[in-house]
Amino acid sequence: MRYSAEWMVLADDRILEYIRAQGSGRPKAMADSGLIRYSREYINQRCKKLVEEDFLDHLGNGVYVITELGEKYLDGEIDAETCERTSGIEAENGVEG
Known part of the structure; x- marks a missing residue:
C-alpha cells in the first residue's frame, strides 16, 4: 500500500509509474502516450514538484528519472508525508509488512 503526501496528486503516481516503466520520461512523451491524461504543461509542473x-x-x-526515494514510494516502503519506512504504519493498521 502506498502512503502519499498531502502535497501529492493522482498525476504524481502516474508520472512515477511511467518513468519507472520506461527508465526515463519527458512531459511531452508522457502526455502523448495517452497513459497520463494530463497536459504536457501540467505534467511538467508536477515533474518539477517531484524533483x-x-x-x-x-x-x-x-x-526525468526516478530516484531511490521515488522507487521506495512506489513499492510502498515509505510514507511520502514523512519519508519514513511504512512498517510501523502497517503494524498500526493491522497489516503485515
Missing part, C-alpha cells in the same frame, strides 16, 4: 521532493531527478533537456 523538489526528491522523487525524481531532472537530467536536463526535459528528461
Whole structure:
C-alpha cells in the first residue's frame, strides 16, 4: 500500500509509474502516450514538484528519472508525508509488512 503526501496528486503516481516503466520520461512523451491524461504543461509542473521532493531527478533537456526515494514510494516502503519506512504504519493498521 502506498502512503502519499498531502502535497501529492493522482498525476504524481502516474508520472512515477511511467518513468519507472520506461527508465526515463519527458512531459511531452508522457502526455502523448495517452497513459497520463494530463497536459504536457501540467505534467511538467508536477515533474518539477517531484524533483523538489526528491522523487525524481531532472537530467536536463526535459528528461526525468526516478530516484531511490521515488522507487521506495512506489513499492510502498515509505510514507511520502514523512519519508519514513511504512512498517510501523502497517503494524498500526493491522497489516503485515
